[in-house]
Amino acid sequence: MTAIVETRALTKRYGRRTALADCTLTVPAGRVVGLVGPNGAGKSTLLQLACGLLTPTSGTVEVFGRPPAADGAQLGRVGFVAQDTPTYAALTVADHLRLGAKLNPRWDAALAERRVRQLGLDPTQRSGRLSGGQRAQLALTLAVAKRPELLLLDEPVAALDPLARRAFLQSLMEFVAESESQATVVLSSHLVSDLERVCDHLIVLAGSRVQADGEIDDLLATHFRLTTARRDTDTLPAGMRVVNAEHTERQSTFVVRAERAVDDPSWVMEPLGLEDLVLAHLTADPRPVLEPQR
Numbered sequence: 089m090t091a092i093v094e095t096r097a098l099t100k101r102y103g104r105r106t107a108l109a110d111c112t113l114t115v116p117a118g119r120v121v122g123l124v125g126p127n128g129a130g131k132s133t134l135l136q137l138a139c140g141l142l143t144p145t146s147g148t149v150e151v152f153g154r155p156p157a158a159d160g161a162q163l164g165r166v167g168f169v170a171q172d173t174p175t176y177a178a179l180t181v182a183d184h185l186r187l188g189a190k191l192n193p194r195w196d197a198a199l200a201e202r203r204v205r206q207l208g209l210d211p212t213q214r215s216g217r218l219s220g221g222q223r224a225q226l227a228l229t230l231a232v233a234k235r236p237e238l239l240l241l242d243e244p245v246a247a248l249d250p251l252a253r254r255a256f257l258q259s260l261m262e263f264v265a266e267s268e269s270q271a272t273v274v275l276s277s278h279l280v281s282d283l284e285r286v287c288d289h290l291i292v293l294a295g296s297r298v299q300a301d302g303e304i305d306d307l308l309a310t311h312f313r314l315t316t317a318r319r320d321t322d323t324l325p326a327g328m329r330v331v332n333a334e335h336t337e338r339q340s341t342f343v344v345r346a347e348r349a350v351d352d353p354s355w356v357m358e359p360l361g362l363e364d365l366v367l368a369h370l371t372a373d374p375r376p377v378l379e380p381q382r
């Protein structure tokens with residue numbers, strides 16, 4: 089497995105506030121990776137460290153085996169769309185494409201123009217006059233026309249209505265499908281449903297820490313909801329790692345990580361959907377429940 093982004097014990101602090109703590113993970117080549125977590129979890133911090141806009145307080149981050157933004161060539165391989173999908177309000181759509189062509193050696197003018205046509209954007213319109221959804225699409229167009237091998241998108245669909253959201257994610261998938269050597273995408277969102285539609289790998293961040301990290305199919309195959317007569321967490325069989333536990337007077341419900349389901353007539357063990365899996369990790373003990381997969 090080729091690692092496109094690799095972090096080791098990556099930590100970022102602002103004064104006494106920890107934005108990201110002890111983050112060790114790998115983004116494999118050619119995957120669409122969802123980065124999910126609540127407000128303040130550290131998603132933007134991780135993405136900005138990966139594109140070199142922030143420097144770590146401690147630990148390391150490498151992109152294509154080198155420090156991020158090491159030089160112009162390295163920068164050219166990475167596309168980044170920040171959370172507020174920044175564009176230049178006074179410049180027109182066409183101006184943005186001209187600027188993109190001037191600044192990026194691998195600029196794909198045909199792709200940029202085709203996308204603008206398909207999206208129905210008026211090339212003469214100033215970006216300050218575009219709707220939020222159109223601006224997000226313009227920012228994505230600029231990022232993909234760079235022909236990046238790694239595309240980092242910070243909550244790109246946060247401000248979009250459901251239709252614009254779907255259109256945006258659709259164009260993202262088209263970019264991935266069209267890229268010559270399959271591009272790697274990391275995309276953050278609060279919404280698991282969006283991520284489930286397009287991602288094959290997931291990173292769950294909460295409280296500045298990685299709570300879960302892996303291929304979505306593997307995560308789904310190894311997480312279960314276990315319902316039994318009330319029992320203590322430490323009486324569960326070895327090999328089951330409890331992510332989250334809830335108890336009523338008579339019943340206990342656990343979300344566990346285990347290699348396989350266990351057939352025991354005294355309990356019910358069922359697979360989890362992705363949304364429930366993520367929620368279980370978000371409401372878990374603040375210490376990391378799972379070691380990141382290496």
Ligand SMILES: Nc1ncnc2c1ncn2[C@@H]1O[C@H](COP(=O)(O)OP(=O)(O)OP(=O)(O)O)[C@@H](O)[C@H]1O
Pocket residue numbers: 102105106107108125126127128129130131132133134171
């Ligand atoms: N420039 C900064 N100065 C001080 N604290 C910061 C700064 N940037 C981020 N933080 C803090 O770091 C933590 C992580 O912030 P970050 O923006 O990475 O989270 P996030 O998961 O992207 O959140 P959101 O979903 O709300 O965008 C938060 O507690 C935030 O207040």
